[in-house]
Amino acid sequence: MKNIxxxxxxxxxxxCRNNKKTEQLAPGEIxxxxxxxxxxxxxxxxxxxxxQLEQKKLSxxxxxxxxxxxxxxxxxxxxxxxxxxxxSTSLLPGMHINKGEIIATLEDQQYIQLQQxxxxxxxxxxxxxxxxxxQQELNQIKASSDKVxxxxxxxxxxxxxxxxxxxxxxxxxxxxxxxxxxxxxxxSVNIYSPIEGFVSKVNVNIGKYVTPADILxxxxxxxxxxxxxxxxxxDLMKLSIGQKVLAYTNYNPNLKHQCEIILISRDLSNExxxxxxxxxxxxxxxxxxxxYMNAEIEVKNQxxxxxxxxxxxxxxxxNYVFIEMPEMEYxxxxxxxxxxxxxxxxxRNPEILFGKRIVTKGTYTLLMALKNKSEE
Numbered sequence: 001m002k003n004i005x006x007x008x009x010x011x012x013x014x015x016c017r018n019n020k021k022t023e024q025l026a027p028g029e030i031x032x033x034x035x036x037x038x039x040x041x042x043x044x045x046x047x048x049x050x051x052q053l054e055q056k057k058l059s060x061x062x063x064x065x066x067x068x069x070x071x072x073x074x075x076x077x078x079x080x081x082x083x084x085x086x087x088s089t090s091l092l093p094g095m096h097i098n099k100g101e102i103i104a105t106l107e108d109q110q111y112i113q114l115q116q117x118x119x120x121x122x123x124x125x126x127x128x129x130x131x132x133x134x135q136q137e138l139n140q141i142k143a144s145s146d147k148v149x150x151x152x153x154x155x156x157x158x159x160x161x162x163x164x165x166x167x168x169x170x171x172x173x174x175x176x177x178x179x180x181x182x183x184x185x186x187x188s189v190n191i192y193s194p195i196e197g198f199v200s201k202v203n204v205n206i207g208k209y210v211t212p213a214d215i216l217x218x219x220x221x222x223x224x225x226x227x228x229x230x231x232x233x234x235d236l237m238k239l240s241i242g243q244k245v246l247a248y249t250n251y252n253p254n255l256k257h258q259c260e261i262i263l264i265s266r267d268l269s270n271e272x273x274x275x276x277x278x279x280x281x282x283x284x285x286x287x288x289x290x291x292y293m294n295a296e297i298e299v300k301n302q303x304x305x306x307x308x309x310x311x312x313x314x315x316x317x318x319n320y321v322f323i324e325m326p327e328m329e330y331x332x333x334x335x336x337x338x339x340x341x342x343x344x345x346x347x348r349n350p351e352i353l354f355g356k357r358i359v360t361k362g363t364y365t366l367l368m369a370l371k372n373k374s375e376e
Contacts, residue, residue: 066229084108
């Protein structure tokens with residue numbers, strides 16, 4: 001019987017302690033169980049400092065990610081229209097090149113054959129032209145039939161058309177047909193850089209045979225290279241053209257690259273993100289197309305009510321501050337917090353703290369005292 005009475009007493013004591021547990025406060029709610037009273041000695045020992053809400057212009061950071069992109073007009077794939085064997089090149093990825101600079105030399109017997117065909121046809125055009133004008137004169141004095149005259153005219157025009165077609169083929173492999181003679185035939189041709197920029201990719205090696213479909217090199221013009229970021233729908237309204245962006249790579253996060261927003265897409269993906277394009281203010285050649293980067297976009301907010309971050313404590317799923325009450329008593333009040341900057345934090349329900357003196361130093365001392373009190 002005595003043991004049964006002891007067990008019942010223990011259960012009743014546990015039940016009473018559970019009932020004394022403080023429920024989570026609603027924002028701005030004050031309960032007597034959330035106050036702690038100190039003595040003058042305790043206040044001095046805790047070095048409490050107090051202040052009030054202040055008006056602050058705080059900025060928030062939107063953290064996003066993306067990759068370096070190049071518009072189609074600034075990315076050039078170099079190939080050889082007639083194919084051939086790569087004789088020489090000195091290109092390496094990342095190397096700077098100038099427009100018109102020789103970037104590779106190819107050789108093949110078909111180049112010789114094409115030059116031969118052009119020069120042979122050029123001689124034929126000269127002969128058929130002379131014959132055409134001769135037959136034209138004879139036909140005018142009826143010394144030659146119309147059929148013979150028309151045949152000479154056909155052969156002259158046909159040879160001229162074919163010669164012009166071969167001349168265009170020679171231009172494709174960077175041979176000037178106007179300067180080509182029987183004394184300067186060449187088995188090799190040069191490839192010239194069409195832009196000023198740098199080498200992105202090198203896909204060939206010396207001695208390799210390349211076809212017209214093969215891409216030998218990829219060149220990039222950095223004048224319009226940009227950063228393509230993915231921004232969530234909820235943050236799009238905070239952005240504007242001309243806004244500054246700080247971008248950095250994963251392997252060197254301390255090196256910040258200044259960018260500026262130049263385009264904000266209005267099309268949302270399935271992930272509810274939109275593309276935001278940024279220009280680099282000072283492009284770094286070590287940043288290559290396709291490279292992934294992180295970025296921070298500073299968003300200026302309107303003036304808001306704020307308090308120092310040390311004034312806010314986190315407890316039991318909420319953020320709280322302590323306010324000064326009469327007779328050296330301090331009460332804990334739940335608050336809604338927002339953005340943080342320069343040691344200050346936004347209070348989104350400031351109306352409950354207007355005119356109140358808020359503890360800004362020694363807050364955790366009060367929190368520990370309150371917890372010890374609740375466990376008594």
